[in-house]
Amino acid sequence: MTRISPPPGQKIIYLFLIFLGGFILYVDINTNNFQIIKNGFNSFQISTHFFIKSFSIDPIMDFKNHFQFKNKLIKENKELHTALEKSYVEKYLISQDSKFFKDKKFLEEELDQNNLNKPFYMAQLKNLDPNIFNCCDKHRIHIQLLTKSNESLIEGVVFNSSGVIGHIIHEMNYKEVMLLTDVSHSLPIKNVSEDFYCNARGSGMSDYIICNYNPLISIKEMEIGQNFLTSGFGGIYPKDIKIGILEDIKVIDSNNIELNIKLSSNPLDSILFGVINF
Amino acid sequence: MKNYIKVIFIIAIINFIELSISNALSKAYIIFPLTFLFYSYYVYKSDENINPIEAFLFGLFVDLISNSYFGLSAILFCLMTYLINIYSNSFKLFSNLQICIFFGLSAASYVGFTQLIVNLYNFSYLTLLVSAVFNIFFCIFIALISMYSGNLINIRK
Numbered sequence: 001m002t003r004i005s006p007p008p009g010q011k012i013i014y015l016f017l018i019f020l021g022g023f024i025l026y027v028d029i030n031t032n033n034f035q036i037i038k039n040g041f042n043s044f045q046i047s048t049h050f051f052i053k054s055f056s057i058d059p060i061m062d063f064k065n066h067f068q069f070k071n072k073l074i075k076e077n078k079e080l081h082t083a084l085e086k087s088y089v090e091k092y093l094i095s096q097d098s099k100f101f102k103d104k105k106f107l108e109e110e111l112d113q114n115n116l117n118k119p120f121y122m123a124q125l126k127n128l129d130p131n132i133f134n135c136c137d138k139h140r141i142h143i144q145l146l147t148k149s150n151e152s153l154i155e156g157v158v159f160n161s162s163g164v165i166g167h168i169i170h171e172m173n174y175k176e177v178m179l180l181t182d183v184s185h186s187l188p189i190k191n192v193s194e195d196f197y198c199n200a201r202g203s204g205m206s207d208y209i210i211c212n213y214n215p216l217i218s219i220k221e222m223e224i225g226q227n228f229l230t231s232g233f234g235g236i237y238p239k240d241i242k243i244g245i246l247e248d249i250k251v252i253d254s255n256n257i258e259l260n261i262k263l264s265s266n267p268l269d270s271i272l273f274g275v276i277n278f
Numbered sequence: 279m280k281n282y283i284k285v286i287f288i289i290a291i292i293n294f295i296e297l298s299i300s301n302a303l304s305k306a307y308i309i310f311p312l313t314f315l316f317y318s319y320y321v322y323k324s325d326e327n328i329n330p331i332e333a334f335l336f337g338l339f340v341d342l343i344s345n346s347y348f349g350l351s352a353i354l355f356c357l358m359t360y361l362i363n364i365y366s367n368s369f370k371l372f373s374n375l376q377i378c379i380f381f382g383l384s385a386a387s388y389v390g391f392t393q394l395i396v397n398l399y400n401f402s403y404l405t406l407l408v409s410a411v412f413n414i415f416f417c418i419f420i421a422l423i424s425m426y427s428g429n430l431i432n433i434r435k
Binding site: 003004005006010011013014017018020021022023024025026028029034037038041042129130131134135136137138183203204205 | 297300301304305309325326327330331333334337342343345347348349350352353356357359360363364366367393395396397398399400
């Protein structure tokens with residue numbers, strides 16, 4: 001059948017829809033107006049996935065396990081694995097590198113000084129698209145708390161056994177976490193000798209954040225392998241948490257030097273996370 | 279209506295396949311917009327002109343399921359539908375190779391535009407070039423299969 005070229009009326013509709021699409025795109029990039037729809041769809045997608053899995057794959061797997069008399073062993077193994085991952089997260093929290101709390105006495109002092117009377121929450125990974133590390137500037141994951149929380153955890157710091165990975169930006173059924181590598185994420189950092197401060201932004205690539213500075217203003221010499229810590233200036237992340245090491249220095253021009261900092265934390269390291277709100 | 283549901287269902291499956299293989303392909307600097315290519319093929323093979331509102335809604339649906347910015351695919355799907363509708367009769371004069379190059383380059387344009395929006399900070403011309411070559415060869419491959427074994431999927435209205 002011969003197709004006719006679009007008549008002028010239809011061309012106007014095309015033009016209108018393209019402008020409408022452009023407007024929607026502009027609004028979505030610059031505001032969070034469509035976040036509810038996206039989060040709702042994500043929640044639906046995750047719930048459907050788990051629902052279907054629980055009625056299709058899981059019974060088959062359970063039957064198989066039961067048949068092989070290994071289900072008890074597998075359950076115990078899962079519990080041990082969860083407990084081990086939980087202990088890794090807790091270990092990080094009380095480790096020497098972390099300044100969350102060093103020991104019980106330090107914890108009590110911190111509680112008194114900073115009103116840190118809030119507990120930390122354990123959370124489980126619900127959704128992570130690994131493609132984001134290869135294609136996109138927007139690096140987000142979704143987590144779900146294992147215990148109920150009545151307080152708002154927006155801007156709560158999320159960490160796993162390898163270190164701080166980001167902070168919560170939205171909360172509905174699941175909490176949306178903006179990772180340190182998201183290009184719209186900004187993290188105030190400093191070097192160990194505390195004579196260099198900058199705001200590191202996400203690089204859009206996994207494991208790296210980028211810090212730009214003007215060498216005419218800051219004359220500090222940078223060395224590869226230098227450690228960087230959080231400065232605590234942003235008000236979200238606590239001070240003196242190890243973030244990563246300097247891996248590359250790029251001179252963009254006479255006014256701009258770019259530092260590539262390799263993060264010590266990796267969100268793919270474990271499926272359990274700690275969430276703490278300062 | 280039945281046809282729309284069928285197309286939406288196929289788009290959802292193809293989008294799932296696209297997202298599943300994109301991680302592996304990205305290591306070879308290839309971005310493969312399978313959903314866009316399928317939609318272009320659907321418009322191209324359709325006996326009637328596709329309504330612009332239909333194109334826009336399909337685009338919005340793809341934006342939703344692929345978790346990208348709303349409006350991004352909607353604009354590009356509208357543009358592609360418009361182009362194919364305009365040249366629908368001219369395509370009959372073109373050789374299969376020319377049509378494959380057209381769809382391959384359209385897919386490369388789609389990749390370029392989406393990368394400018396979602397991955398501006400790590401935009402790579404190498405990825406764009408490799409993707410263009412890959413997409414053209416993919417279209418030629420599909421055309422060869424269609425020629426020697428008939429239509430793969432009957433999605434005509």
